[in-house]
Amino acid sequence: MRKLILAAAMCSAVGSYVHAAAQKKMPIDFIGEWCAPEKDGDTTTYTLPSWTEDHKCTDILSIDQWQFVFNMGGEEEIYCDPVSVRTKADTAPSGTAYFATISANCYAGTAPDRKTRRTVEFERYKGRLMLKSK
Incomplete structure:
Protein backbone atom coordinates (compact mmCIF):
# COMPACT_ATOMS: atom_id res chain seq x y z
CA MET A 1 0.00 0.00 0.00
CA ARG A 2 2.82 2.37 0.89
CA LYS A 3 4.50 1.72 -2.49
CA LEU A 4 1.25 2.45 -4.30
CA ILE A 5 0.83 5.81 -2.54
CA LEU A 6 4.48 6.73 -3.22
CA ALA A 7 4.13 5.79 -6.90
CA ALA A 8 0.94 7.85 -7.23
CA ALA A 9 2.61 10.86 -5.60
CA MET A 10 5.62 10.60 -7.93
CA CYS A 11 3.41 10.34 -11.02
CA SER A 12 1.49 13.40 -9.90
CA ALA A 13 4.69 15.37 -9.34
CA VAL A 14 6.13 14.37 -12.73
CA GLY A 15 2.83 15.25 -14.45
CA SER A 16 2.81 18.68 -12.82
CA TYR A 17 6.40 19.33 -13.91
CA VAL A 18 5.72 18.32 -17.52
CA HIS A 19 2.59 20.50 -17.60
CA ALA A 20 4.44 23.52 -16.15
CA HIS A 55 -0.51 42.90 -52.56
CA LYS A 56 3.28 43.16 -52.16
CA CYS A 57 4.59 42.05 -48.81
CA THR A 58 7.74 43.59 -47.34
CA ASP A 59 9.36 43.23 -43.91
CA ILE A 60 7.31 40.20 -42.94
CA LEU A 61 6.21 39.43 -39.39
CA SER A 62 5.62 35.69 -39.26
CA ILE A 63 3.54 34.26 -36.40
CA ASP A 64 2.98 30.55 -35.90
CA GLN A 65 1.65 28.68 -32.89
CA TRP A 66 5.08 28.46 -31.19
CA GLN A 67 6.83 31.78 -31.92
CA PHE A 68 6.87 35.04 -33.78
CA VAL A 69 9.69 36.23 -36.04
CA PHE A 70 10.19 39.77 -37.28
CA ASN A 71 12.71 42.03 -38.93
CA MET A 72 13.43 45.33 -37.16
CA GLY A 73 14.15 47.83 -39.93
CA GLY A 74 16.73 45.91 -41.95
CA GLU A 75 18.49 44.25 -39.03
CA GLU A 76 18.69 40.49 -38.79
CA GLU A 77 15.60 38.51 -37.90
CA ILE A 78 14.48 38.40 -34.26
CA TYR A 79 12.90 35.18 -32.96
CA CYS A 80 10.60 35.31 -29.94
CA ASP A 81 9.31 32.29 -27.99
CA PRO A 82 6.29 33.05 -25.74
CA VAL A 83 6.76 32.50 -22.01
CA SER A 84 3.45 33.94 -20.78
CA VAL A 85 0.35 34.96 -22.71
CA ARG A 86 -2.66 37.01 -21.55
CA THR A 87 -5.53 37.54 -24.00
CA LYS A 88 -8.85 39.33 -24.26
CA ALA A 89 -11.34 40.27 -26.96
CA ASP A 90 -13.74 43.16 -27.45
CA THR A 91 -16.70 42.60 -29.77
CA ALA A 92 -18.74 45.39 -31.33
CA PRO A 93 -21.28 45.37 -34.18
CA SER A 94 -18.50 46.20 -36.66
CA GLY A 95 -16.25 43.30 -35.62
CA THR A 96 -14.02 41.90 -32.90
CA ALA A 97 -10.72 43.31 -31.69
CA TYR A 98 -8.25 40.83 -30.20
CA PHE A 99 -5.63 41.77 -27.63
CA ALA A 100 -2.69 39.86 -26.16
CA THR A 101 0.16 40.77 -23.86
CA ILE A 102 2.98 38.35 -24.51
CA SER A 103 6.18 38.01 -22.55
CA ALA A 104 8.74 36.20 -24.69
CA ASN A 105 12.36 35.14 -24.79
CA CYS A 106 13.79 36.81 -27.90
CA TYR A 107 17.09 36.37 -29.70
CA ALA A 108 18.78 37.39 -32.92
CA GLY A 109 18.93 34.71 -35.58
CA THR A 110 22.69 34.33 -35.20
CA ALA A 111 22.71 34.24 -31.38
CA PRO A 112 20.09 31.78 -30.04
CA ASP A 113 22.15 31.37 -26.87
CA ARG A 114 21.75 35.07 -25.95
CA LYS A 115 18.05 35.52 -25.17
CA THR A 116 16.46 38.60 -23.66
CA ARG A 117 12.97 38.89 -22.18
CA ARG A 118 10.58 41.24 -24.02
CA THR A 119 6.96 42.09 -23.42
CA VAL A 120 4.92 42.92 -26.51
CA GLU A 121 1.30 44.05 -26.67
CA PHE A 122 -0.57 42.73 -29.71
CA GLU A 123 -3.82 44.28 -30.96
CA ARG A 124 -5.63 42.96 -34.01
CA TYR A 125 -8.68 44.46 -35.66
CA LYS A 126 -9.64 42.92 -38.99
CA GLY A 127 -6.59 43.09 -41.33
CA ARG A 128 -4.42 45.26 -39.10
CA LEU A 129 -2.08 44.16 -36.34
CA MET A 130 -0.45 46.66 -33.96
CA LEU A 131 2.55 45.72 -31.85
CA LYS A 132 3.76 47.83 -28.96
CA SER A 133 6.93 46.94 -27.07
CA LYS A 134 7.05 47.60 -23.35
Whole structure:
Protein backbone atom coordinates (compact mmCIF):
# COMPACT_ATOMS: atom_id res chain seq x y z
CA MET A 1 0.00 0.00 0.00
CA ARG A 2 2.82 2.37 0.89
CA LYS A 3 4.50 1.72 -2.49
CA LEU A 4 1.25 2.45 -4.30
CA ILE A 5 0.83 5.81 -2.54
CA LEU A 6 4.48 6.73 -3.22
CA ALA A 7 4.13 5.79 -6.90
CA ALA A 8 0.94 7.85 -7.23
CA ALA A 9 2.61 10.86 -5.60
CA MET A 10 5.62 10.60 -7.93
CA CYS A 11 3.41 10.34 -11.02
CA SER A 12 1.49 13.40 -9.90
CA ALA A 13 4.69 15.37 -9.34
CA VAL A 14 6.13 14.37 -12.73
CA GLY A 15 2.83 15.25 -14.45
CA SER A 16 2.81 18.68 -12.82
CA TYR A 17 6.40 19.33 -13.91
CA VAL A 18 5.72 18.32 -17.52
CA HIS A 19 2.59 20.50 -17.60
CA ALA A 20 4.44 23.52 -16.15
CA ALA A 21 7.32 23.08 -18.59
CA ALA A 22 5.03 22.98 -21.66
CA GLN A 23 5.79 25.67 -24.19
CA LYS A 24 3.23 28.48 -24.45
CA LYS A 25 1.32 28.84 -27.71
CA MET A 26 0.55 32.01 -29.61
CA PRO A 27 -3.16 32.94 -29.71
CA ILE A 28 -4.74 31.73 -32.95
CA ASP A 29 -6.15 35.19 -33.74
CA PHE A 30 -2.64 36.49 -34.49
CA ILE A 31 -1.21 33.56 -36.47
CA GLY A 32 -0.25 34.33 -40.06
CA GLU A 33 2.02 36.45 -42.22
CA TRP A 34 1.86 40.20 -41.65
CA CYS A 35 3.67 42.78 -43.74
CA ALA A 36 4.49 46.38 -44.68
CA PRO A 37 5.09 47.71 -41.16
CA GLU A 38 4.53 51.37 -40.33
CA LYS A 39 6.24 52.73 -37.23
CA ASP A 40 4.80 55.45 -35.03
CA GLY A 41 6.88 55.87 -31.88
CA ASP A 42 6.99 52.53 -30.07
CA THR A 43 4.02 51.12 -32.03
CA THR A 44 4.41 49.17 -35.27
CA THR A 45 1.37 48.44 -37.43
CA TYR A 46 1.33 45.49 -39.83
CA THR A 47 -1.32 44.49 -42.37
CA LEU A 48 -2.40 41.29 -44.04
CA PRO A 49 -0.88 40.88 -47.52
CA SER A 50 -4.35 41.35 -49.07
CA TRP A 51 -4.54 44.78 -47.42
CA THR A 52 -1.26 46.07 -48.89
CA GLU A 53 -0.85 48.11 -52.04
CA ASP A 54 -0.39 45.81 -55.06
CA HIS A 55 -0.51 42.90 -52.56
CA LYS A 56 3.28 43.16 -52.16
CA CYS A 57 4.59 42.05 -48.81
CA THR A 58 7.74 43.59 -47.34
CA ASP A 59 9.36 43.23 -43.91
CA ILE A 60 7.31 40.20 -42.94
CA LEU A 61 6.21 39.43 -39.39
CA SER A 62 5.62 35.69 -39.26
CA ILE A 63 3.54 34.26 -36.40
CA ASP A 64 2.98 30.55 -35.90
CA GLN A 65 1.65 28.68 -32.89
CA TRP A 66 5.08 28.46 -31.19
CA GLN A 67 6.83 31.78 -31.92
CA PHE A 68 6.87 35.04 -33.78
CA VAL A 69 9.69 36.23 -36.04
CA PHE A 70 10.19 39.77 -37.28
CA ASN A 71 12.71 42.03 -38.93
CA MET A 72 13.43 45.33 -37.16
CA GLY A 73 14.15 47.83 -39.93
CA GLY A 74 16.73 45.91 -41.95
CA GLU A 75 18.49 44.25 -39.03
CA GLU A 76 18.69 40.49 -38.79
CA GLU A 77 15.60 38.51 -37.90
CA ILE A 78 14.48 38.40 -34.26
CA TYR A 79 12.90 35.18 -32.96
CA CYS A 80 10.60 35.31 -29.94
CA ASP A 81 9.31 32.29 -27.99
CA PRO A 82 6.29 33.05 -25.74
CA VAL A 83 6.76 32.50 -22.01
CA SER A 84 3.45 33.94 -20.78
CA VAL A 85 0.35 34.96 -22.71
CA ARG A 86 -2.66 37.01 -21.55
CA THR A 87 -5.53 37.54 -24.00
CA LYS A 88 -8.85 39.33 -24.26
CA ALA A 89 -11.34 40.27 -26.96
CA ASP A 90 -13.74 43.16 -27.45
CA THR A 91 -16.70 42.60 -29.77
CA ALA A 92 -18.74 45.39 -31.33
CA PRO A 93 -21.28 45.37 -34.18
CA SER A 94 -18.50 46.20 -36.66
CA GLY A 95 -16.25 43.30 -35.62
CA THR A 96 -14.02 41.90 -32.90
CA ALA A 97 -10.72 43.31 -31.69
CA TYR A 98 -8.25 40.83 -30.20
CA PHE A 99 -5.63 41.77 -27.63
CA ALA A 100 -2.69 39.86 -26.16
CA THR A 101 0.16 40.77 -23.86
CA ILE A 102 2.98 38.35 -24.51
CA SER A 103 6.18 38.01 -22.55
CA ALA A 104 8.74 36.20 -24.69
CA ASN A 105 12.36 35.14 -24.79
CA CYS A 106 13.79 36.81 -27.90
CA TYR A 107 17.09 36.37 -29.70
CA ALA A 108 18.78 37.39 -32.92
CA GLY A 109 18.93 34.71 -35.58
CA THR A 110 22.69 34.33 -35.20
CA ALA A 111 22.71 34.24 -31.38
CA PRO A 112 20.09 31.78 -30.04
CA ASP A 113 22.15 31.37 -26.87
CA ARG A 114 21.75 35.07 -25.95
CA LYS A 115 18.05 35.52 -25.17
CA THR A 116 16.46 38.60 -23.66
CA ARG A 117 12.97 38.89 -22.18
CA ARG A 118 10.58 41.24 -24.02
CA THR A 119 6.96 42.09 -23.42
CA VAL A 120 4.92 42.92 -26.51
CA GLU A 121 1.30 44.05 -26.67
CA PHE A 122 -0.57 42.73 -29.71
CA GLU A 123 -3.82 44.28 -30.96
CA ARG A 124 -5.63 42.96 -34.01
CA TYR A 125 -8.68 44.46 -35.66
CA LYS A 126 -9.64 42.92 -38.99
CA GLY A 127 -6.59 43.09 -41.33
CA ARG A 128 -4.42 45.26 -39.10
CA LEU A 129 -2.08 44.16 -36.34
CA MET A 130 -0.45 46.66 -33.96
CA LEU A 131 2.55 45.72 -31.85
CA LYS A 132 3.76 47.83 -28.96
CA SER A 133 6.93 46.94 -27.07
CA LYS A 134 7.05 47.60 -23.35
